[in-house]
Amino acid sequence: MGLKNRRLLLAKVETTYGTDAAPTKVANAILCGSLEINPIEGDKVQRNLIRPYLGNSQDIQVTTYATASFEVELVGGGAAGTAPQYGGLLQGCGFSETVAAGVDVQYLPVSTGMKSLSLYFQADGIKHVLLGAMGSVSFDLVSAKLPTMKFTFTGLLGTITDSAIPTDPTYTAVIPVAVSTANTTPTTLHGYTPVLESLTLDMANDVKYRSLINDQRVIITDRKPKGSIKLDMPTLATKDFFTIAKNATLGTLAIQHGQTAGNIIVLDSAINGVGISGVKYADLDGIDQLAMDLSFVPVVGNDEIKLTIK
Incomplete structure (x- = not known):
């Protein structure tokens, strides 16, 4: 009998696509929530047999893969220039990772050379292995809540085995701080500093599973980053977002969360x-707000969103 609340996720960047990177409980454990896995996804075809009696024809699974989704707290790496424990997950979502020792770690989207992951998911005593996994991520910052990232991954189906779940994984010791005036400053949108309720940034990667003769893999074929924001409505003289939207004017977004070195996160467009x-x-609370959709476009290429951990 397995217990729903006994779960473990390990993730490690693969050196060779689809080859098990063998993540460990010491170096690659992911502290996460809302963890769900669909261990067998794919297409089925029905045999559609003609017989002298009524009844179903057998379904045959013709493609097989697995998916996983979960949330991870948005925290720093514990020290400036130290990659956070979830850094590999971002690489599996089409980001590069650049470490400047003692300074910061930067994540930028890439269009080539994307990394894949080996994911181990344990549902108590059953171990699921996903190989060649790639996915997408969104960032959620809501006032008076903890900031989170929501990940979705698709991977090749590896083994499913009975395996005792480790009870002593090594998790990050960094504690998240609430989205608040004290912790989340400065924030600017199109040169304006708003009274902000919430901000969501979604990389919206187009993740495809392909199963062809001599080629089975998961790939990211495109991305269309988008988001949403809710803020207290300014006067038109202060900032006219209606005209900005009508004229399709482009501007800049920047937000910093955290004020202590080792736990500072900066998101820049x-x-x-x-x-x-x-x-x-x-x-909100009887105060007029504006709810707006955001779209993120590249300017020089692969620069729509930059995440800096410092």
Whole structure:
């Protein structure tokens, strides 16, 4: 009998696509929540047999892969220039990782040379292995809540075996801080510093599973980063978001969360790489707000969103 609350996720960047990188409980354990796995996904075909009696024809699984989704707290690496424990997950979502020792770690989207992951998921006593996994990620910052990243991965189905779940994984010791005035400053959108309720940035990677003769893999074929933001409505004289949206004017977004070295996270768009659309009225506590959709476009290429950990 397995217990729902006994779960473990390990993740490690692969050297060769689809070859097990053998993540360990010491170096590659992921502290996560809302962990779900679909161990056997894919297409089925029905045999559609004609017989002298009624009844179903057998379904045959013709493609097989697995998917996983989970949330990870958005925290630093514990010291400036130290990669966070979730750094490999970002690489599996089409980011590069550049470490400047003692300074910072930067993650930028790439269009070539994307990394794949080996994921081990343990549901108590059953171990699932996903190979060649690639996915997408979104960043959620909501006032008075902990900032999180939501990951979704698709991977080749490896083995499914009985295996005792390790009870002593090594998790990050960095504690997240709440999204708040004290912790989340400065924030700017199109040169304006808003009273911010929430911000979501979604890489919106197009992740495809391909199963052809002599080639089975998961690939990222495109990305269309998008987001949403809710903020207290300024006067038009202060910032006219209606005209910005109507004229399709591009601007810049920047937000910093955390004020202590080792637990500082900065999200930047490309300069003049953020569009605003779908401006709607909302309210919070009886105060007028604006809810707006964001789109992120490259300016020089592979610069739509930059995540800096320092």
